[in-house]
Amino acid sequence: MACNGVGTPRILLNSVSARFPHGLANTSGQVGRNLMFHPYASITGYFDDELDGERGPDNAYWSHEFYETDTSRGFLRGFIYEFNRGTATASTAIGGLAAGRIPWGGGHHDAYRRIHRRSTGLGAICEDLPEPHNRVTLDPILKDIHGIPAPRIDYTLSENSQRMLDFAVARATDILKAAGAYDVEFESPIPRGGWHLMGTARMGTNPETSVVNEWGRSHDVKNLFIVDGSIFTTSAGVNPTPTIQALALYVADQMKQRLATLFD
Ligand SMILES: Cc1cc2nc3c(=O)[nH]c(=O)nc-3n(C[C@H](O)[C@H](O)[C@H](O)COP(=O)(O)OP(=O)(O)OC[C@H]3O[C@@H](n4cnc5c(N)ncnc54)[C@H](O)[C@@H]3O)c2cc1C
Structure with a gap:
């Protein structure tokens, strides 16, 4: 996933199934939360x-x-x-x-x-x-042209x-x-x-309080990786894109190094 801090949680929250009734990779309930600008x-x-x-x-x-x-x-x-x-x-x-x-x-x-x-x-x-x-949650009324619920943003x-x-x-x-x-x-x-969208699928070692692990893999879904601003844990007081790029390279490198056991 690389749809950034609003697009990524929107897709995950829209991806419900019997196994993930609250959205894909969302056992923690953290998907969409902790939105930072x-x-x-x-x-x-x-x-x-x-x-x-x-x-x-x-x-x-x-x-x-x-x-x-x-x-x-x-x-x-x-x-x-x-x-x-x-x-x-x-x-x-x-x-x-x-x-x-x-x-x-x-x-x-x-x-x-x-x-x-x-x-x-x-x-x-x-x-x-x-x-x-x-x-970020899903708007109960607003949908895109494909009928897919639009993201709704609550921020104070x-x-x-x-x-x-x-x-x-x-x-x-x-x-x-x-x-x-x-x-x-x-x-x-x-x-x-x-303009900077961060935090809505945050990284962490604890599956109860974070969405991806310390190398970007979803705690819940072992072949799902997130490489965008949504995995930030704080927003850092600087423009985010170089950090997003660095994280993308870091996660790709981790995947390469762990290839033999990547989905274990
Ligand atoms: C006006 C403005 C100024 C900015 N200035 C700076 C700056 O000076 N410095 C800086 O560091 N950052 C800046 N940013 C932020 C920067 O643009 C983002 O941090 C960067 O683009 C994030 O890259 P990304 O690839 O993770 O996400 P994005 O560039 O947002 O790419 C996500 C992609 O996912 C696609 N997508 C989303 N949902 C779906 C879907 N359901 N299906 C298919 N595709 C989907 C989108 O169309 C998009 O192409 C600025 C942003 C804006 C809006």
Whole structure:
């Protein structure tokens, strides 16, 4: 299975039989549970001077300063910052209008010039933690064109992730002000986030609390392997795809090494 954090549990939950009445590989009841995203905060500073940031590489710097747990911060685990370059001409216009910084009519051009090439910012990718009530189930009504039940997603941002976001915004504001920003704005969490889908068929050594074993094989079904974001145990505060690729290679390697006894 490699249909990622929503597609994989959807297929498993739809695959019911007398042996697996609650879905394939779901004796533990964990399939679909522990759905994690990456709550993402975007923080932008506006400067008097031109920065020329749009000419540089995107995401030029990354910081792991706040990645590990420090309980004095009031939350577990942490986040990384990605330092974004400034926005270019069209995105300044679109972003500026959306944020209410560039009015139509009189003053439009002055307001545009005030922020064009004069902003830069940070994104904070927060490590969501597994919570069983955040989950993928099957929608009781909605179906695809083949009549197969669609996935339904229930997710509530945890207090831990909310505290992490608040801390990330506050430190990013400090950074931008120290760098000379005359104004700082933020979105937290950004509403269009939720592209990283993790945790819904998690890995573990205990068949009662996990779906696949430590090398990606289903505890219940010995010829079923999962190689996507659903086997993550936490979300890690970084973009997930290199880790998904590494897990796919790792599981493939394990299969090769264990070929003689793979299904025992
Ligand atoms: C807008 C956006 C931006 C992103 N940016 C980044 C980034 O910057 N860095 C990063 O690391 N990650 C990023 N991601 C996440 C990244 O795309 C995923 O982590 C990655 O694609 C996962 O790879 P995958 O092969 O496991 O799953 P997917 O690429 O999701 O592939 C799963 C495949 O399974 C298929 N499938 C699902 N259900 C069924 C079914 N029932 N029958 C048949 N086929 C099915 C799907 O059609 C799909 O082709 C981003 C995602 C989005 C949406």
